[in-house]
């Protein structure tokens with residue numbers, strides 16, 4: 001019998017609050033070590049925690065975006081264990097009454113790795129969630145040559161843990177799950193979800209079993225910090241487990257780490273050393289009545305990436321692929337929305353953004369947020385082209401000048417005398433001149449070789465110094481040559 005993999009992911013997300021989970025210290029990435037600390041987050045005996053309401057609200061909002069239920073009451077518990085980066089010897093987290101339960105992450109085809117988008121096994125799949133709970137992050141150890149330092153700036157940062165059901169069937173689905181989840185978190189403004197900064201961290205549970213059999217032995221890969229590495233690590237681990245089972249080895253429940261350089265996982269500890277955390281309710285924190293903030297949180301639910309994609313296709317006639325590019329980032333989606341609203345042909349605005357604007361931004365090392373061309377200005381340019389005032393090749397020139405100077409399209413067209421000639425009377429004179437100059441091409445055309453008209457058309461464009469409207473030129477030439 002073939003063995004099939006089962007994967008579940010636990011994702012830790014740092015919330016984008018101004019202050020920490022249980023004290024007023026600032027949450028700040030990259031600050032001088034141990035400068036954002038107080039007795040509460042340093043774990044001094046007797047220091048009392050106070051809940052951060054914004055963190056509760058952001059977690060509840062995440063739950064709403066992911067279709068979770070938010071029970072009326074949640075509570076905080078102590079998870080007891082010893083570790084140098086946690087001086088209280090317990091972490092405040094949520095055990096049996098988390099803030100959110102159920103829900104799911106819809107995988108869209110464009111969230112899959114590019115090379116896997118043509119071979120999706122379960123299109124339209126939603127990965128179910130078990131729960132989302134809220135806890136505090138621990139401090140960060142830094143290892144030096146002969147000693148270790150601990151930076152408490154991170155200690156107490158609000159951390160949301162999103163636990164999936166073991167619903168994921170391949171490394172590609174794990175990748176798509178994380179991309180789709182990351183987009184939703186950024187859309188909701190609950191986290192920047194930057195894996196490089198540790199704002200989104202992922203543990204992967206992987207097992208293999210025969211189809212229909214109970215799940216195999218669960219092996220966890222800890223602390224993954226890039227989405228493409230998750231794909232590689234899970235693929236490696238599936239292959240390793242299948243090979244081990246086929247050789248007759250017995251797998252044991254254990255924790256492993258991924259080494260990206262050697263492209264292998266290594267065992268860190270087996271189940272024998274697993275902790276007993278002795279959870280109990282934190283006596284310093286009362287249970288939370290979520291109805292206090294849920295009405296307000298409901299008003300903050302944004303339009304989600306897949307909802308935007310559908311709307312762009314439906315209302316603006318863009319292709320599903322283009323819609324997915326435009327909706328991949330909230331700022332980009334907002335830009336397109338603003339530009340498309342007053343466009344004659346929103347689809348053309350989408351083309352300019354995807355084909356020209358995004359590559360210009362990449363070359364200039366800018367993002368859509370500091371784009372020198374406003375949505376309104378791009379819309380004006382595209383409308384000038386769509387109205388036939390300038391040709392699309394003139395449009396490229398105007399676009400480059402707009403990007404460099406920030407000046408509006410109409411001003412650049414005026415300054416450079418770029419207006420396209422669409423007056424058929426003026427064009428007819430040029431056409432007659434070109435016909436007189438090209439007896440051979442004209443004879444060929446009249447003998448039925450239709451593409452011979454292109455060289456005549458080229459002459460007209462040359463005579464007009466590129467300003468003639470090519471559509472009008474074709475119409476006039478065809479009319480004259482038919483006489």
Ligand SMILES: [Zn+2]
Pocket residue numbers: 020023024025036037038039040041042156
């Ligand atoms: Zn503090």
